[in-house]
Amino acid sequence: MNLDVRSLRTFSRLAHSGAEKAAGSLTTLAGIDTYVNVTKVELGTKADVVREFSERELVSVNIGFSGGLDGRTILAFSPTSADRIVETLVPELDGSDATNELATSSLKEVANIMLGGFIDGWANYLDTSIDITTPTYVDEDAGDPLADVNVDGFEPNAETEQILVFRNQLETAADAVGFDLYMIPSPDSIQTIIEASGDDGALPVESFASFSEMISDGASQASDDISAMTGIDTDVEVSRLSFVPIEGVPMSLTDAVRRGVVLEFSGTPSGYIAILFDEPSAENIASSLLPGMEDDEAMRQSAIQEIGNIVTSGFLDGWANALETTIEISPPKHVHDIGSAIVDPLATDLAQSQEYAFLIDSTIRTNDDEFTCDIYALPDQSELRKALEQLAPAA
Structure with missing residues (x-):
């Protein structure tokens, strides 16, 4: 198929x-x-x-x-x-x-x-x-x-x-x-x-399945990196690939207030990634990294940016290894807004060249709900196709 x-x-x-x-x-x-x-x-x-x-x-x-x-x-x-x-x-x-x-x-x-x-x-x-x-x-x-x-x-x-x-x-x-x-x-x-x-230029479903496995592996690595950095055990709750109209991407997120980072990645594939925490999770993360710094907002923001950078690297490094390519990552930009508003500019930028988006959605959380980390990635459609072609099984 x-x-x-x-x-x-x-x-x-x-x-x-x-x-x-x-x-x-x-x-x-x-x-x-x-x-x-x-x-x-x-x-x-x-x-x-x-x-x-x-x-x-x-x-x-x-x-x-x-x-x-x-x-x-x-x-x-x-x-x-x-x-x-x-x-x-x-x-x-x-x-x-x-x-x-x-x-x-x-x-x-x-x-x-x-x-x-x-x-x-x-x-x-x-x-x-x-x-x-x-x-x-x-x-x-x-x-x-x-x-x-x-x-x-x-x-x-x-x-x-x-x-x-x-x-x-x-x-x-x-x-x-x-x-x-x-x-x-x-x-x-x-x-x-x-x-x-019509299926001109179609790829085997195994390519998509391999990419889904790559997403899961990346989420697992990100989970391990969070645990190593904070000392808090985490698990990947869900990791999936979905195809959605570009205007529906912001609606895939709730209007709950989130705090985290947004980064751009380039290579094969390229696109955007958002690492988002609910507000209590962001506070718990910052406190675990910088105990006693509750009143220094600049330092806490820096801590969130740092862990966002680490999570992104862990998530994408597995892709680069599997695809035998290099994926460059931009400096993390701190964000603090409702989830849909954070993702909307990313979808709007992609909408200039595509009607639909492949939305990657992974959730990492602790067993006691001490914190939840949501990873949303939006790869460029044409660059993602190149990645999928590389993952296609040999004829």
């Missing part, structure tokens, strides 16, 4: 269009104004999806699909969001939790309508028919959101098997309810969509 920017762009547009249909269905059904916040195409594994559901304690409704495409869709939400939907649809259940039989029935009906509309958009594009299964409710304790829907030709049982995940974040106008809408097609179905969109 081969992928290129053209096919990824088609995936993204179809996923966004389908999500808009799903949002419109909920608006019509429940009178809740709903919109699509951001659409991502992510390359990951089954283990990545299972871990995310477990960590976020998501409840979900699964629907399989088969025919012109095979796979499954998942409508996921927090228990609080599920309760609010139920309260809107079935007012007499006000105060009941979403695991009540009537409540779960209501959620399955919502998912059936929303996900049915989502799949219809793909069927129309491919001029084919796609059948869907009966909805299956999965609570937050189930562990595996992919376990309960059987679809011919699609059983992602291997923990390390690479899968494409189409993820849409939907929100209501009042921010009372949030959803994640996932579509996970089978490899054969992905190939069907690629052939429909």
